[in-house]
Amino acid sequence: MHTIDGIRESTRVAMSELLAVAKMEPGQFFVVGCSTSEVRGNKIGTDSHIDVAEVVFDEIYKAVHEYGIQLAVQCCEHLNRALIVERSAITWEEEVNVVPQLHAGGAMAMTAYARFNNPAAVEYIEAHGGIDIGDTFIGMHMKHVAVPVRMSIKEIGNAHVTACRVRPKSIGGSRAVYNESLL
Template sequence: MSETQLLASISEAVTIAVSELVTVAKLQAGDLLVMGCSTSEVRGARIGTESTTDVGETIVAAATAVLEPQGIALAVQCCEHLNRALVLEKAVAMQHNWPICNAVPQLHAGGATAMAAYKHFKEPVVVERVAADAAIDIGDTLSGMHLKPVAVPVRLAVKTIGEAHVTAGRVRPKYIGGARAVYDESLM
């Protein structure tokens, strides 16, 4: 497969996966989706060993093409060298009162996908943590740590993007009460 074909297949898989997650998680304008991604894993290598900017840029472009028209914000998780901090739009950080950190993701200190987000976003900032409504993890990067309680696994039709394993999650409101409690099925 040529590089062009590989990037096209990655873009298509990300578009399908993110679209499905938006639907299953019932995301709407104002919600936040967090994405963790190892471009090394997408390329078939061990996480952190072969980061590639073209793959990161392809993934961010495909995800934002799905999310932006719906008013859903994207936060892209950095690698462990930036303590899994996140890149997002300044307006989203300000809206949630998330403290802004001084860091600019690099290829081997943040990762290619976080670099791509920092380049792509209009006013990018880095924050240490968020409380997201849904998460997609491409390459087992542990992005679920940034979900609001209560996290619920989502089984997507897309199981891999490139060579990377894909997992996803959404949140639901906490159940409170006990044996006498009645719950709203539409919120489950």
């Protein structure tokens, strides 16, 4: 069994490593998908826990806030993986009406809804970076071209962790020259 302090530290380290290489600009969206069931060592969607969600949310929120990045928290499949965001972050995204619950949205989305100043739900975003804790499939919310970020943290609690950032599409052929700082 992993401790809350261990979960907190793993999340903090993962976010530090990810944001150090993500090349994100202030105002861009960072998406998180998190199964607290998986963090606790159980099958996704079967054992949601607010205490785990609060710890993970707090560490992620603290990290993205330092970079001026907007946080988007993915709901579970029962809400079609809608996202909870700060209403002020909505630009082109259309707001939808739903309030996440423990078994319809999940503990992480509930925590975001409770902790954001003025929460709103949207169905689609185009994030520039993200972390997936427990194989929740955040890829549908990533801008093209998403590339993996390798981190020293492979698990948070018992949940498998992957992360990504985006880069502009490289177009052209064998004669093209690319801006190395964007790769």
